[in-house]
Amino acid sequence: MASTSRFTFFVKAAQALCLAVAVYFSLGASNATQRFNNLSHRLMCQCGCNQLLGECDHVGCPSRGPEMAELRADIASGLSDKEILASFSQKYGLTVLAAPPTHGFNLVAWVAPIAVFAAALLGTMLLVRQWSVGKTQLATQPPDPHMDALREKIRRETGSGDDGGS
Amino acid sequence: MASFGSFALLIALALAAYNLLAGAVALRLIATGHPAPISPERLADTARRAGIAVFVAVTAAAFALVYAAFTNDFSITYILEHSNRALPTPYKFAALWSGQEGSLLFWAWLLAAYGFVLRLTHQKDVKLYAYAGTILAGIQLFFLAVVNFAATPFSLLRGAVPADGNGLNPLLQYPEMVIHPPMLYLGYVGFSIPFAFALGALMMRYPGEKWIKITRGWTMVAWLFLTCGIFLGMHWAYAVLGWGGYWGWDPVENASFMPWLTGTAFLHSVMMQERKGMMKSWNVWLIFSTFLLSILGTLLTRAGLVSSVHAFAKSPIGDWFVTFLLIVLAVCIFTYILQRDHLKSEQRVESLVSRESSFLFNNLVLLIACALIVWGTLFPILSEYVQGTKVTVGPPYYDSFAIPIGLFLLFLTGVGPLLPWRSTSMRSIRRNFILPSIALWGTAIVCLIAGVRPWHDGKFDIGKFYALVAFSLAAAVLTAIFSEYIRGANVIARQTGRNIFSSMVLLVRRNTRRYGGYFVHIGIVIVIVGLAGSAFNRNQEAELSVGSTFAIGPYNLHCVGFTQDSNDNYDSNYAVLDVYRAGHKLFEMTPEKRVYHVSGQPETRVAIHSFPGWDLYVVFEGTNPTTGNPIIKAFLNPLVSWIWAGVLLVVIGTFIALMPSISPSTAALRIPAQQPASDEPALKGGD
Numbered sequence: 001m002a003s004t005s006r007f008t009f010f011v012k013a014a015q016a017l018c019l020a021v022a023v024y025f026s027l028g029a030s031n032a033t034q035r036f037n038n039l040s041h042r043l044m045c046q047c048g049c050n051q052l053l054g055e056c057d058h059v060g061c062p063s064r065g066p067e068m069a070e071l072r073a074d075i076a077s078g079l080s081d082k083e084i085l086a087s088f089s090q091k092y093g094l095t096v097l098a099a100p101p102t103h104g105f106n107l108v109a110w111v112a113p114i115a116v117f118a119a120a121l122l123g124t125m126l127l128v129r130q131w132s133v134g135k136t137q138l139a140t141q142p143p144d145p146h147m148d149a150l151r152e153k154i155r156r157e158t159g160s161g162d163d164g165g166s
Numbered sequence: 167m168a169s170f171g172s173f174a175l176l177i178a179l180a181l182a183a184y185n186l187l188a189g190a191v192a193l194r195l196i197a198t199g200h201p202a203p204i205s206p207e208r209l210a211d212t213a214r215r216a217g218i219a220v221f222v223a224v225t226a227a228a229f230a231l232v233y234a235a236f237t238n239d240f241s242i243t244y245i246l247e248h249s250n251r252a253l254p255t256p257y258k259f260a261a262l263w264s265g266q267e268g269s270l271l272f273w274a275w276l277l278a279a280y281g282f283v284l285r286l287t288h289q290k291d292v293k294l295y296a297y298a299g300t301i302l303a304g305i306q307l308f309f310l311a312v313v314n315f316a317a318t319p320f321s322l323l324r325g326a327v328p329a330d331g332n333g334l335n336p337l338l339q340y341p342e343m344v345i346h347p348p349m350l351y352l353g354y355v356g357f358s359i360p361f362a363f364a365l366g367a368l369m370m371r372y373p374g375e376k377w378i379k380i381t382r383g384w385t386m387v388a389w390l391f392l393t394c395g396i397f398l399g400m401h402w403a404y405a406v407l408g409w410g411g412y413w414g415w416d417p418v419e420n421a422s423f424m425p426w427l428t429g430t431a432f433l434h435s436v437m438m439q440e441r442k443g444m445m446k447s448w449n450v451w452l453i454f455s456t457f458l459l460s461i462l463g464t465l466l467t468r469a470g471l472v473s474s475v476h477a478f479a480k481s482p483i484g485d486w487f488v489t490f491l492l493i494v495l496a497v498c499i500f501t502y503i504l505q506r507d508h509l510k511s512e513q514r515v516e517s518l519v520s521r522e523s524s525f526l527f528n529n530l531v532l533l534i535a536c537a538l539i540v541w542g543t544l545f546p547i548l549s550e551y552v553q554g555t556k557v558t559v560g561p562p563y564y565d566s567f568a569i570p571i572g573l574f575l576l577f578l579t580g581v582g583p584l585l586p587w588r589s590t591s592m593r594s595i596r597r598n599f600i601l602p603s604i605a606l607w608g609t610a611i612v613c614l615i616a617g618v619r620p621w622h623d624g625k626f627d628i629g630k631f632y633a634l635v636a637f638s639l640a641a642a643v644l645t646a647i648f649s650e651y652i653r654g655a656n657v658i659a660r661q662t663g664r665n666i667f668s669s670m671v672l673l674v675r676r677n678t679r680r681y682g683g684y685f686v687h688i689g690i691v692i693v694i695v696g697l698a699g700s701a702f703n704r705n706q707e708a709e710l711s712v713g714s715t716f717a718i719g720p721y722n723l724h725c726v727g728f729t730q731d732s733n734d735n736y737d738s739n740y741a742v743l744d745v746y747r748a749g750h751k752l753f754e755m756t757p758e759k760r761v762y763h764v765s766g767q768p769e770t771r772v773a774i775h776s777f778p779g780w781d782l783y784v785v786f787e788g789t790n791p792t793t794g795n796p797i798i799k800a801f802l803n804p805l806v807s808w809i810w811a812g813v814l815l816v817v818i819g820t821f822i823a824l825m826p827s828i829s830p831s832t833a834a835l836r837i838p839a840q841q842p843a844s845d846e847p848a849l850k851g852g853d
Contacts, residue, residue: 034622044558050416052561055409057770057787057799098560100545105553109545113538113567124530128523 032075039071039081042098043088052098168242168320171230175271175320178223178278179310181216182303189213189300196293197370210296214285217299220306221282228275231268231319235261241327244268244319250333250764252734256344257334263347264338266468266483267319272348273464274309276355281306284359294377297366298359305358308490316483333764336736340406346398350422353392354460357425359384360432361457364450368501371508375440381453382436383824389429390820396422397813408770408785410705410801412809415564420543421463424536428456431532434525441587442522446509447502448529454498459536461491466543519595524582531578535571539564569632573639576694579687580643583650601649602642609641610634618702629701636698640691647684647691675828682823689815692808699780699805707799709790710741719802721782722746723755728789728796736760736769741786741796745775757786757798780804 040054046063049056053071056064067088074084088096100106192210195202202209231244235258240246248261248268263272281302288295313319337343360381367377399419404412413419432452438444465487502509542559550556584598613634620631651670658669658676674681708716710725717723726742739759745752758771773784783801790797 034625042562044560051409051414055411055414057408057785094555094557096558098558099563099566100549100557100559106549106557109542109549109557109559109563112541113534116537117534117571120530120534124526128526 035075035081036071039075039084040068042085043067043071044096044098046092046096167230167234167237167239168322171227171234171320172318174223174226174230175310175314178220178227178274179307179314181220181223182307182310185213185216185220185303186300186307187213188216189296189303193296193300193370213303214288214296214299217281217285217303217306220303220310221278224271224275224278224310227313227319228262228271231271232259232262235259238331240329240331241323242319243321243323246323246328246331248331248334250331250735252763253331253334254339254735256341257339260338260344260347261334263351264334264343267313267317267321269347269351270309270317270468270483271313271319273351273355274306274313276348276351277302277306277309277358280355280359284362290380291376293370294363294366294372294380297370298362301362301365302358305362308486312483312486316486330764333735333762336760336762336765336767336769337406339735339762339769340402342398342402342405346395346402348395349391349398350395353388353390353395354422354425354464356384356388356391357429357453357456357460360388360453364453365498365501368450368505368508371505375443378436378439378449382433382440385429385432385436385453385456386820386824389426389433390817390824392422392426392429393813393816393820396426397810401810404783404806405772405774406770408772408787408799410703410783410785410799410803411700412806415542415559415561417543418467420539421467424463424539424543425456425459427532427536427539428452428459431529431536432456434532435529438522438525444511444522445526446511447506450502450509452529454502455536458491458494458498459540461487461494462540465491519585521582521585521587524578524585528575528578528582531571531575535568535575538567538571572694572697573632573635576636576639576643576691579690580639580646583684583687584646598646602646605645606638606642610638613637627701633698633701636694640695640698643691644688647687651681651684674822678825678827679823682819682821682825685819685822686816687819689812689817689819692812692815694812696805696808696810696812699808700803702804703801705799705801707787707797709793709795710743710798711793711795715746716798716800718782718800719780720747721752721800721802723784723798723800725796725798726754734763736762739786739789739796741784741798743773743784743798745782755782755784757784759786759788776807778807781806 037054041052043053045051045053045056045061046067047056047061049061051057053064053067070088071084074087079087085097089101094101094106100109102110188209192206192213195206195209231242233239234242234245235249236255238245238249238251244265244267245261248265249258253261261268263269281299284295284302285299288299363377363381363384366372367381396419399422400412403414432449435445435449435452439446439449465484468483468487542564545559546556580602584602586594618630618634618637620627620634622630651673652666654673655666655669658664658673659666662669662672664672704719706716706718708714710716710723712725712727715722715724722745724744724746726744728739728741731738731740737760740756743755743757745755753775755773755775757773760769760771761767762769768788770785770787773786775782781801781803783803783806785799785801787797787799789795
């Protein structure tokens, strides 16, 4: 018992130490370049290459330059990320967003995987729990005299009496 | 040659039809015992021989198409569209699978080749192989019908024959493209064999678990090919597409990943059936799903239903595939309903914390990942149907689900092998998990100190957080695997008096399946570490004039000049860059941009210099039309080489797992005579 509580203390102390180290090293401020990089990876290039705007590598691509310039201008004008994405989708249509928006029917795209994951996880845990309870109940059932007699007959016929063999 | 090829395909179709009909009639006669004018066994054997002859006929057709490519027979439309005179020899060979019709013929040929091997080895279990061969003939019949009537590779050009062909897609003119598609197809098509065995075993109510052992071997082979195909594709995308990454969640990539996930789930859950007689229905459905997903993937990419960088154009064969998919699904459901009482589990999972439940959760997570990818791939079609507008489901969507799921799988990879079968105690958990826990927290602290921090510029960075979790979990999993391995080797060393290295080898040879599996796990862990490195990718783009320099990470790229080259097939522009670090010249890099004569399409040849810690990846994006200077984009991609090294371990591990184990008695014969027999109990086998 004492060793269990020592072990728990050790784990908790290690977790607290890691949290402290993480907090200690997390300092700084956000900047426009990082926002540009992030947003350009949430938008699609419209030249038909099926690539993210930030990763389109076609020289002379007719869409990449204007889209990039528009994104830079939007960031410089102080628009929020949400407003920038909304303005792009208004101009180019929903296909410009690299992921479905989180409203209307498209919310289904986001909710369905989480719902499936939660339901499947819960279902499996309940199933295993039910199986293990069923097993315990099965083990505590009273002995059946008919089965005992049958086992005795098998032991006699196969010669596996009291030798301890299985 | 076109007539010869078409005729060979028609013969193959007739033979496959005979194989299916005669095989089905013979098996029905055997099952019912009805008297027949011909012995059902002889009829079944003629069906088997017809199946062998299908291979010969389809080989002849495939040969005809390759021969037409080599002889520049542009009267065949397919050759006109996918080859040209200046195309280098290996790519002429690759023309076979570079277009819709050719790739379907290649598919049919691979299926015939798998069927050929299966039918030649039928003595292992004549009846089961007869069922599998007949089911395989049904699949073969479908593909041969498609290449005979819907996507004919030998259709002739109307009008005058041009002097030269349109050439192969420049993106496919890369050495890996000669290996990657065959590997991928070997994987896809290979899953037809386990499917045929599973369905056959269910139809005939196969007694015992022997069928599952046969199926497991075939599944491992198909899984290995698919794994190689997927990673070769990743490497091709990395080296040719020039965007600095290797996986873009493109529908074609997703199509190959879906059966891989269900195949992986099967390879784990099959152990439950072999050892415990559990999860029989589950396993049968995993195999059915894997095959159905291979067909669904083909439908998605070949019918032009989804937009993709490398999907084929919209084509009418989609209807053929939908019909086939529905027929196969109906047959699977019907057979399952009819025979489901044969699949009752002999035992049940007793505890949430046990090896059995870890397999169950592993399967659950793999299937959820697969469902997520199917959902994401099909959602644009659904969205268009419901709302009338298409949406894009790209990397940000998949990453938000797939990364946490992948990390959970990584966690299970470490935990699963440490849990005993049936149930476990707190004492055993503490004993087995103390070292991995120390490794996990120790790595987390070291990573934080070294700069792998989940916060960047004051904001929480989810990518770096995931990378930190991945590195820490990877350390824990590797510690768990190595400690388990060393523990086993120590027991062998004590039993046999061998040294620890020799004991390690013997341990692996005694249970190739278990320790081959561990090798695969180590490989996957290393791949995940490599993937986690992408959270720290950096890139710089610059227009370089001769003599100018730009920096990325610790390197300075100095532009020495740019030059041009030309051959019959393409023109090249090269940038010549000297790479310096701390004032010392390290090496030269020559990123290239090609423009192909026939198609006029450009292609990037990335210059990559790999270090264990990162790849220096330089792309010649082109030339500024105003200044005439080359535009260079350089990436510093950490840990990419770990991905390829990890895959190598996965391949080695799978080969080990495929090899038969030596029995402990055989191993005991090799104990040096002077060594006294140990009192230690023999090492328990198992998986």
